[in-house]
Amino acid sequence: MPVDVYNSSTVSGDASVSSSGNQNPPPKFTVKKKRSLPGMPDPDAEVIALSPKTLMATNRFVCEICNKGFQRDQNLQLHRRGHNLPWKIRQRSSKEVKKRVYVCPEPTCVHHDPSRALGDLTGIKKHFCRKHGEKKWKCDKCSKKYAVQSDWKAHSKICGTREYKCDCGTLFSRRDSFITHRAFCDTLAEESAKVQTDPSSEPDPKVMAVESSPPPALQPTPPPVSAPAPLEVQVSASALPQSTSAMTSSVMPIQSSELAEDPSSVVEEAPPPAGLNGSCSGGVSSVSNGSSSSSSSVFVSLFASSTASVSLQPPAFTSLIRAMGPPDCPADLAPSTSIEPISLCLSTSHGSSTFGNAGQERQQYVPPQQPAMSATALLQKAAQMGAAASNASLLRGLGVVSSSSSAPRENLQWGQRQVEPNNASVAAGLGFGIPCDGSSGLKELMMGTPVFGPKQTTLDFLGLGVAASGSPNGGLSALITSIGSGLDVAAATASSGGGDFKDIKEIMTWETINCTGYSVAEEHNGDI
Amino acid sequence: MWVLNNVASTVGDTNQRLTSWFLRALISRASRICPTAMNFNGGSMFRRRLMTVTELAGYVDLIPWHRFGFCASNSAIFKAVEGCTKVHILDFSITHCIQWPTLIDALAKRPEGPPSLRITVPSCRPQVPPLLNMSKKEVGLRLANFAKFRDVPFEFHVKDDDPCLSNESFVVLFESLLTHLTRSELDLREDEALVINCQNWLRYLSDETKLNSAHNISLRDAFLDIIKGLNPRITVVVDDDSDLTAPSLSSRITTCFNYLWIPFDTLETFLPKDSSQRLEFESDNSHKIENIIGFEEFQRIERLESGTKLSQRMKNAGFFNLPFCEDTINEVKSLLYEHASGWGMKREEDTMVLTWKGHNSVFATAWASTELED
Numbered sequence: 001m002p003v004d005v006y007n008s009s010t011v012s013g014d015a016s017v018s019s020s021g022n023q024n025p026p027p028k029f030t031v032k033k034k035r036s037l038p039g040m041p042d043p044d045a046e047v048i049a050l051s052p053k054t055l056m057a058t059n060r061f062v063c064e065i066c067n068k069g070f071q072r073d074q075n076l077q078l079h080r081r082g083h084n085l086p087w088k089i090r091q092r093s094s095k096e097v098k099k100r101v102y103v104c105p106e107p108t109c110v111h112h113d114p115s116r117a118l119g120d121l122t123g124i125k126k127h128f129c130r131k132h133g134e135k136k137w138k139c140d141k142c143s144k145k146y147a148v149q150s151d152w153k154a155h156s157k158i159c160g161t162r163e164y165k166c167d168c169g170t171l172f173s174r175r176d177s178f179i180t181h182r183a184f185c186d187t188l189a190e191e192s193a194k195v196q197t198d199p200s201s202e203p204d205p206k207v208m209a210v211e212s213s214p215p216p217a218l219q220p221t222p223p224p225v226s227a228p229a230p231l232e233v234q235v236s237a238s239a240l241p242q243s244t245s246a247m248t249s250s251v252m253p254i255q256s257s258e259l260a261e262d263p264s265s266v267v268e269e270a271p272p273p274a275g276l277n278g279s280c281s282g283g284v285s286s287v288s289n290g291s292s293s294s295s296s297s298v299f300v301s302l303f304a305s306s307t308a309s310v311s312l313q314p315p316a317f318t319s320l321i322r323a324m325g326p327p328d329c330p331a332d333l334a335p336s337t338s339i340e341p342i343s344l345c346l347s348t349s350h351g352s353s354t355f356g357n358a359g360q361e362r363q364q365y366v367p368p369q370q371p372a373m374s375a376t377a378l379l380q381k382a383a384q385m386g387a388a389a390s391n392a393s394l395l396r397g398l399g400v401v402s403s404s405s406s407a408p409r410e411n412l413q414w415g416q417r418q419v420e421p422n423n424a425s426v427a428a429g430l431g432f433g434i435p436c437d438g439s440s441g442l443k444e445l446m447m448g449t450p451v452f453g454p455k456q457t458t459l460d461f462l463g464l465g466v467a468a469s470g471s472p473n474g475g476l477s478a479l480i481t482s483i484g485s486g487l488d489v490a491a492a493t494a495s496s497g498g499g500d501f502k503d504i505k506e507i508m509t510w511e512t513i514n515c516t517g518y519s520v521a522e523e524h525n526g527d528i
Numbered sequence: 529m530w531v532l533n534n535v536a537s538t539v540g541d542t543n544q545r546l547t548s549w550f551l552r553a554l555i556s557r558a559s560r561i562c563p564t565a566m567n568f569n570g571g572s573m574f575r576r577r578l579m580t581v582t583e584l585a586g587y588v589d590l591i592p593w594h595r596f597g598f599c600a601s602n603s604a605i606f607k608a609v610e611g612c613t614k615v616h617i618l619d620f621s622i623t624h625c626i627q628w629p630t631l632i633d634a635l636a637k638r639p640e641g642p643p644s645l646r647i648t649v650p651s652c653r654p655q656v657p658p659l660l661n662m663s664k665k666e667v668g669l670r671l672a673n674f675a676k677f678r679d680v681p682f683e684f685h686v687k688d689d690d691p692c693l694s695n696e697s698f699v700v701l702f703e704s705l706l707t708h709l710t711r712s713e714l715d716l717r718e719d720e721a722l723v724i725n726c727q728n729w730l731r732y733l734s735d736e737t738k739l740n741s742a743h744n745i746s747l748r749d750a751f752l753d754i755i756k757g758l759n760p761r762i763t764v765v766v767d768d769d770s771d772l773t774a775p776s777l778s779s780r781i782t783t784c785f786n787y788l789w790i791p792f793d794t795l796e797t798f799l800p801k802d803s804s805q806r807l808e809f810e811s812d813n814s815h816k817i818e819n820i821i822g823f824e825e826f827q828r829i830e831r832l833e834s835g836t837k838l839s840q841r842m843k844n845a846g847f848f849n850l851p852f853c854e855d856t857i858n859e860v861k862s863l864l865y866e867h868a869s870g871w872g873m874k875r876e877e878d879t880m881v882l883t884w885k886g887h888n889s890v891f892a893t894a895w896a897s898t899e900l901e902d
Contacts, residue, residue, distance in 0.1 A: 135869070144869055174866050176599070176630050177589040183629030183674035184581040184667075192673050 045099040047114045052105045055128055106132045126150075142173070167191070577808060578661040581624070581670065587658055588626050590805065591794045592867050593890060596882040597727055597766030599863050600892035602631040603856035605723050608762035608894075609643060612721040616646040618714070618760075621727035622653060624660045625667050629674055636678035643721075644681035647671070648714060651688045652701035654732045657812035687714065699734065703747065709754050722760040728767055731832045735773060752845040756897050762850060765842065769881055769891040771834040788813060790889050798868055835879040835891030847895035849878040856880075 054060075059069025061076035065083045070076040077087040101117035102124040110116055111127060118124045126148050135145035137152035141159045146152035163171050164178035167187035172178035182188060579587060588594045609615045615635075619625060628647060635642040649664055660667070668684030675682030687708065708714075716722060733748040745753070755763060770787040774780050791813050795806045833841075839849070852875075860880065864871045872883045882890040 142866075142868075174589070176595065176863070177585070179633045180588070180626060180629045181582060181585045183632070184585055184626075184670050186582070188677060189670060189673055192676065 045101040045117070045119070047103060047117055048100050049103045050105060050124075052128065055105060055125055056133075104128055104132075577657065577812070578659050581626075581660060581662055581667065584624060584626055584658055584660055587805075587809070588623060590809065591791070592864060592871055592882065593791060593794070594623055594626070594727075595863060596860065596873070596890055597892050598627040598630065599860050600852060600856060600880055601725060601727065601764040601766055601894070602627065602634065603859050604764055604850065604852060604894040605631060605725070605762060606634050607853055607856065608850070609721045609723065611640075612761075613643050614646075614717065614720040615643045615723060616648065616716065616720040617723040617725055618755075618758075619647055619649045619725045619727075620729040621725060622656060622729065623658065623727060624662075624664070625649065625671055627725070627727065628671060632671070632675050632678055632680055632682070636680050642678075642680040644683075645675065646683040646685070646720070648685040648687055650702070650705050651686050652698055652705060654698045656732075657815050685715075698732065699747070702733065706747075706751060706754055709758070711758060714758070716758065722758060724755050724758070724760045724763040726763070726765045726767075730765060730838065731767055735831055735833070749841070749845065752842065752847075756846050759897050761896070763842075763847065763895040763897065764892065765838060765895065766890065766892045767835075767838065768832050769835045769879075769888040770832050771837065772832040784816075788816065790884050790887050794868075794870070794884055835876070835881060835888070835893065838891070839878045839893060842893070842895050847897060848899055850894040850896050851878070852880050852892075852894065 059071055061070040061073050062068070063070070063076060063079055063083070065080075065085065068079065070079065074089055077089050080087040099119070100121075101114075101119045102121055103114055103117045104111035104124060104127060106112060106128065109131065111118055111124070118127060129147045130151065133147040135147045137146040137149055138144070139146075139152065139155055139159055141156070144155060144159075146155065159173070163173055164175060165171050166178065166182050166185055168185050170181065170185075172181065588598075592599075605617070617628075619628075621627065625647070632645065635645065647668070649668075651664065664686045668686065672682050672684050687705065730748055730751070733746075733751050735746045735748045768787070770783060772780055772784055772787070774783065791809070795809060843849070857873075857875075857880070860873055864873060864882075870885050872886070874881050874883055876891075879891040879893045881888050882892075
């Protein structure tokens with residue numbers, strides 16, 4: 001009974017046990033492989049037996065002048081032209097060329113027999129290498145080794161390219177490993193535990209979860225930190241009972257890319273994004289209380305992910321969310337409340353005392369009542385403000401973010417106002433449009449409060465950073481544009497029906513919070 | 529090595545023999561690879577590593593040792609239940625149902641739709657690695673969850689033993705369990721395709737004839753008889769391909785040494801010497817060493833027999849060999865292709881054998897309880 005041997009190290013070696021010893025075309029045996037059995041040569045072919053040395057020799061054609069080796073005679077001849085040597089390129093002869101077949105020099109090999117010779121010189125070279133050669137080429141991603149360089153290259157191309165990703169973030173190159181892991185993975189168990197209508201598929205689970213989470217999916221208990229996606233979802237769901245402004249949604253696209261990233265990586269960048277996000281979310285939430293859109297969640301999640309103190313988030317979040325939740329106060333109030341907690345959560349490492357300070361500082365601003373200004377106008381103003389008013393620009397940025405077309409003016413003006421008293425907080429917060437001096441500006445903006453953790457980083461929101469000074473407008477515009485018409489700050493503020501002042505105050509609150517990372521909320525709430 | 533063996537008493541107490549084995553194992557490792565700082569303590573019967581289920585999933589994927597059996601069995605099972613709308617699997621294995629997600633996945637993708645699937649596991653399991661930090665019920669819950677996720681109707685049962693026996697040894701528990709393996713107790717249903725999955729299991733059933741039993745039949749054979757009586761559609765048996773039942777210790781040592789070199793060597797090729805995964809895997813395998821070498825009589829529970837011997841046993845019990853089809857073979861080949869070169873497979877008569885550098889390591893076989901009609 002024939003023994004079928006499969007050796008995974010051999011690419012081509014399928015063995016048909018019997019082979020005839022003569023040159024007559026032997027009967028074709030049914031083989032498992034689709035392609036015809038290799039080594040059934042034309043009986044009239046000339047059999048060439050090369051020694052291993054000759055077979056393995058590369059660059060057999062050597063230039064006599066410079067000793068450069070070539071694999072083909074044609075190439076050598078062309079090279080010789082360069083030396084002004086006589087050269088001759090042999091044309092393919094018109095007469096019938098006798099077919100050549102090659103045998104493997106290894107005596108134990110099945111292809112050593114002339115009846116099993118291979119018809120191609122390159123083929124026999126590769127065969128010899130693969131089966132009888134040393135495996136010098138090793139894939140650096142897995143443990144596979146190859147004797148033929150082209151095999152190795154071909155493998156390297158596909159190694160690790162087909163990857164499966166579990167919700168928990170682990171990558172798999174093999175489907176069966178992935179399936180087995182996924183079946184037992186904690187993330188699947190959690191998913192089923194939640195009332196999720198949309199079981200996320202493997203790619204981009206977090207983003208999808210965020211985008212598709214329905215508002216009602218409120219979950220009071222914070223999900224484990226290891227599952228950022230659910231956290232985001234929940235936050236969004238609970239965070240904004242009222243309609244979220246379009247701004248939030250539009251912001252989401254910006255954020256979502258970050259979201260989709262491994263949250264841990266975002267955490268690394270924590271300081272600046274935290275600040276920025278804080279401000280943004282603050283703005284968003286203030287603007288769009290009720291929206292439970294994922295965008296807000298995106299923000300929140302961004303915060304979450306970007307916050308260094310991840311562990312701080314969940315409990316803080318939920319409580320904050322809850323605080324935000326009940327819209328018992330006027331719409332404007334709600335967002336500010338919520339924002340503050342969020343920023344509280346998100347801000348890294350700031351003690352409550354700082355909050356207090358911030359609050360006090362904050363209170364210094366007295367936001368004037370301002371008519372709404374278009375977002376673009378705000379941006380322009382922000383640009384005008386320039387480096388001098390670093391904080392102002394921050395405010396502007398914030399204002400832009402948070403205010404939709406309806407209420408930009410007031411924000412802007414507010415921002416202007418803010419320039420004098422309270423640079424630090426604002427500037428620190430957004431960093432975009434703040435062309436200036438990065439950390440130094442921030443520092444001074446901070447009003448000496450050292451708690452502002454992430455100074456330099458805050459500038460990186462939207463990648464603007466300090467370098468954004470060149471085009472603060474651009475950055476802001478981009479943001480604004482993305483936020484687009486969705487921005488409904490005005491709507492939110494309008495809905496409140498309250499005085500503009502209130503809105504501004506809230507905005508300011510956020511920004512303060514965001515910038516400084518404190519939650520002025522507590523204090524401010526009291527005031528309001 | 530033999531000198532060492534002679535020096536260390538083969539009839540000495542357990543620790544002496546264990547020590548001699550471990551010393552030999554360490555020296556053999558040292559001669560193959562540089563010495564590492566390993567702390568195998570001789571009496572490590574008490575050191576047990578509990579894994580989480582995801583760790584177990586990774587453990588199984590480290591080398592194709594187990595996955596070979598899973599792949600071959602699942603593929604054979606899949607083929608055997610083609611056209612069936614209900615499938616019931618009796619799972620006797622030591623890998624805590626890690627095998628099933630891929631089968632569930634394959635069943636879910638069936639063009640005619642998935643069958644409804646039931647998996648029953650016995651509540652007793654030999655206390656051997658790999659050990660899990662989760663109860664069987666929890667494992668079942670996760671499996672059920674996954675099946676739901678893939679839209680496969682699913683049920684999971686743990687076949688409980690007599691509760692008053694819960695503190696007894698595995699052998700006693702299993703003997704008791706055997707009495708409960710009846711159609712009614714297992715709730716076997718008429719329209720169900722019954723599948724028996726024995727993975728690394730038969731070796732724990734004693735092959736010694738019990739003199740005090742009425743039938744003068746060993747536990748292993750009794751088990752096979754009962755299984756056959758249930759008339760399963762397919763029975764798959766996977767185990768390590770090595771004959772470690774010899775009464776003579778020295779021959780066992782040689783065989784065991786030669787055989788257990790294989791799993792140790794497989795990790796040698798791609799894990800660094802101080803890799804914790806490797807050390808853990810080796811310590812799990814050392815359990816086998818300890819048991820095979822260090823114990824006799826009832827304590828020696830690792831009684832592997834080779835694939836050929838098992839084949840014969842199955843035939844004696846009245847089973848008919850089900851050869852693996854081409855698709856199965858190709859699946860196994862592509863699985864091995866994804867692992868280090870050095871893994872291979874071959875077909876020997878009725879079995880498919882996983883080879884490492886040409887040495888037989890694990891065999892897989894499939895059996896029908898009646899002559900194939902189609």
